[in-house]
Amino acid sequence: MNIDLTETTSAQINAALVGARRATGTPAVGMVLTLVIVTDEGNHYDALKAASQASKEHPSRILVVIKRPGRSPRERALARLDAEVRVGNETDTGETVLLRLHGELAGHPESVVLPLLLPDAPVVVWWPEDAPDNPAEDLLGKLATRRITDAAACEDPVDALRQRATAYAPGDTDLAWTRITPWRSVLAAALDQRHAAIESAVVEGEEYNPSSELLALWLADRLRVPVERTGSPGPGLTAVRLLTTDGVICLDRPNGALAELAVPGQPERHVALKRRTTAELIAEELRRLDPDEAYAHAVAYGVERLAPAGAVEADVAEAAEAAEAAEAQAESEAAPKAGTGKKAAAKKQPAKKSAAKPSSAKAS
Numbered sequence: 001m002n003i004d005l006t007e008t009t010s011a012q013i014n015a016a017l018v019g020a021r022r023a024t025g026t027p028a029v030g031m032v033l034t035l036v037i038v039t040d041e042g043n044h045y046d047a048l049k050a051a052s053q054a055s056k057e058h059p060s061r062i063l064v065v066i067k068r069p070g071r072s073p074r075e076r077a078l079a080r081l082d083a084e085v086r087v088g089n090e091t092d093t094g095e096t097v098l099l100r101l102h103g104e105l106a107g108h109p110e111s112v113v114l115p116l117l118l119p120d121a122p123v124v125v126w127w128p129e130d131a132p133d134n135p136a137e138d139l140l141g142k143l144a145t146r147r148i149t150d151a152a153a154c155e156d157p158v159d160a161l162r163q164r165a166t167a168y169a170p171g172d173t174d175l176a177w178t179r180i181t182p183w184r185s186v187l188a189a190a191l192d193q194r195h196a197a198i199e200s201a202v203v204e205g206e207e208y209n210p211s212s213e214l215l216a217l218w219l220a221d222r223l224r225v226p227v228e229r230t231g232s233p234g235p236g237l238t239a240v241r242l243l244t245t246d247g248v249i250c251l252d253r254p255n256g257a258l259a260e261l262a263v264p265g266q267p268e269r270h271v272a273l274k275r276r277t278t279a280e281l282i283a284e285e286l287r288r289l290d291p292d293e294a295y296a297h298a299v300a301y302g303v304e305r306l307a308p309a310g311a312v313e314a315d316v317a318e319a320a321e322a323a324e325a326a327e328a329q330a331e332s333e334a335a336p337k338a339g340t341g342k343k344a345a346a347k348k349q350p351a352k353k354s355a356a357k358p359s360s361a362k363a364s
């Protein structure tokens with residue numbers, strides 16, 4: 001059910017939500033949180049689509065705040081609120097309200113959103129693009145338990161990470177950090193299997209890819225070793241190589257879907273590391289609303305503290321070549337031994353005796 005409201009108020013929107021729930025036969029409110037999306041006309045469709053898919057896992061009331069301050073002085077002087085209420089099949093288990101704030105009202109979105117929040121439920125604010133410099137001090141950010149930004153949508157993602165570190169407050173997170181959750185899990189599992197001292201690391205990814213920067217920062221912060229960030233054609237994050245005393249641990253994903261994990265002394269194996277959709281990333285962020293301390297430590301480590309270009313990559317490449325040469329030499333030495341063993345086994349095996357044919361006696 002869709003209800004269009006023009007020049008409306010928050011009270012009328014609440015009344016429309018109650019009426020729509022009764023009309024659809026679901027008067028009880030079974031939603032667990034309020035998700036506020038702050039976007040514009042050009043990007044609200046994709047953001048709303050991702051949020052609606054995530055609401056299948058986390059039933060929520062989705063409030064889409066679209067600011068339209070106007071271009072002319074006359075338009076900027078107006079204060080008008082238009083809304084579209086969606087309840088039913090399109091929104092699955094939740095509710096969606098599109099709020100278009102015109103003129104002066106665009107500068108005060110909290111006055112419209114506050115009366116529409118679910119009572120006694122967490123509030124999550126997501127900026128798909130154009131996030132404020134300090135989300136925790138934003139008028140809408142102050143209402144939220146969790147504040148989600150995306151450095152990948154910024155013109156300068158690395159500078160955006162610096163800004164996130166400067167303005168970090170408990171509850172802040174970034175989708176660039178969410179994208180590397182599977183990578184962190186696989187690398188942690190690989191290090192649990194191979195107990196060897198780590199000397200350095202290299203992270204490869206596309207230029208201006210904030211997820212690559214965050215993974216390098218996380219490794220540098222947790223391992224306390226030099227970590228170098230290098231570029232690659234992509235897509236996204238492509239490889240991580242850890243130089244250990246036993247050899248090189250390599251996690252390589254050249255095609256953006258299937259990765260190959262190589263650990264010294266173990267056979268190579270494939271790992272599913274596909275690039276996830278925005279809906280999957282939002283669903284992951286909504287699973288836990290407490291402060292993400294790992295993200296806080298990683299983003300605060302500082303991009304400037306990463307190893308300079310070429311400082312680590314040469315050592316890792318040299319170690320990888322040495323490991324390949326040693327493996328090839330071991331195989332070549334094992335081949336003659338295997339042949340000698342087969343010959344010795346053939347000599348020791350006794351020759352088979354031919355069965356004696358009985359002689360035929362002639363009658364005298």
